[in-house]
Amino acid sequence: MNSATTKELAVRKERMLSQHLVGRGIVDQTVLKAMRDVPREEFLPPGMEYLAYEDGPLPIQDGQTISQPYIVAYMIEALQLQGSEKVLEIGTGSGYAAAVLSLCAAEVYTVERLPSLAHLAGARLRELGYRNVTVHLGDGTLGWQDHAPYDAIVVTAGAPDVPEELVRQLAPGGRLVIPVGPTPHLQDLVRVRRDRSGSLHMETLCAVRFVPLIGAQGWDD
Ligand code: SAM
Numbered sequence: 001m002n003s004a005t006t007k008e009l010a011v012r013k014e015r016m017l018s019q020h021l022v023g024r025g026i027v028d029q030t031v032l033k034a035m036r037d038v039p040r041e042e043f044l045p046p047g048m049e050y051l052a053y054e055d056g057p058l059p060i061q062d063g064q065t066i067s068q069p070y071i072v073a074y075m076i077e078a079l080q081l082q083g084s085e086k087v088l089e090i091g092t093g094s095g096y097a098a099a100v101l102s103l104c105a106a107e108v109y110t111v112e113r114l115p116s117l118a119h120l121a122g123a124r125l126r127e128l129g130y131r132n133v134t135v136h137l138g139d140g141t142l143g144w145q146d147h148a149p150y151d152a153i154v155v156t157a158g159a160p161d162v163p164e165e166l167v168r169q170l171a172p173g174g175r176l177v178i179p180v181g182p183t184p185h186l187q188d189l190v191r192v193r194r195d196r197s198g199s200l201h202m203e204t205l206c207a208v209r210f211v212p213l214i215g216a217q218g219w220d221d
Helices: 006-023 027-035 069-078 096-102 114-129 164-168
Strands: 086-090 107-113 133-137 150-155 169-181 186-194 202-210
Touching: 006 027, 006 069, 006 096, 027 096, 069 086, 069 096, 069 169, 069 202, 086 096, 096 107, 096 114, 096 133, 096 202, 114 133, 164 169
Parallel strands: 086 107, 086 150, 107 133, 150 169
Antiparallel strands: 169 186, 186 202
């Protein structure tokens, strides 16, 4: 089967929400509502729509991936957003996580290093009406200084270390969630918090598996 009706997708989405998100501990109601409201099928390559609500990563253009729904929800929940924040995402990919973020925060800036993906995601997000998201083509290991500081930063590719530049662009009280690991494909998800006095606190959340973060403060190409 390579097509699914709107009704079938709605049933699969509800199953994803109850089994894979609520069932695995996602409790933030804003995140759950955003995961319900964003049509993941619109962010997949043509012909893959029927897989939209399976709980796994899927291939997109340029050898990249759209992350597993549970991990998208988990990472956004870990940012502890209240709705008024300015958020930076590194690794736009399909634009799906940026769309979910846009319903959980006030402003979303997202950086992608691959021109075709940045272009496609930007056009898609505009077309779907996510007006508080801005896509930027560039090396996200250097953040996006023009809009810094950010209340929250989420990185959706695996880094060898926490990029110093991202920490620098974090506002007091801000949270940075990033996969960090000693090899390009295996990481721990880490949360760095800058407290009001400027001190940094780091905690490990869980083991994850992301494509590599490639750039000046990431892995070599
Ligand atoms: N958030 C995406 C989504 O919802 O579809 C999934 C992102 S995919 C797992 C990781 C993305 O990070 C890829 O599109 C890859 O090209 C991008 N990437 C890797 N290194 C990067 C860098 N230095 N700056 C910006 N994007 C980068």
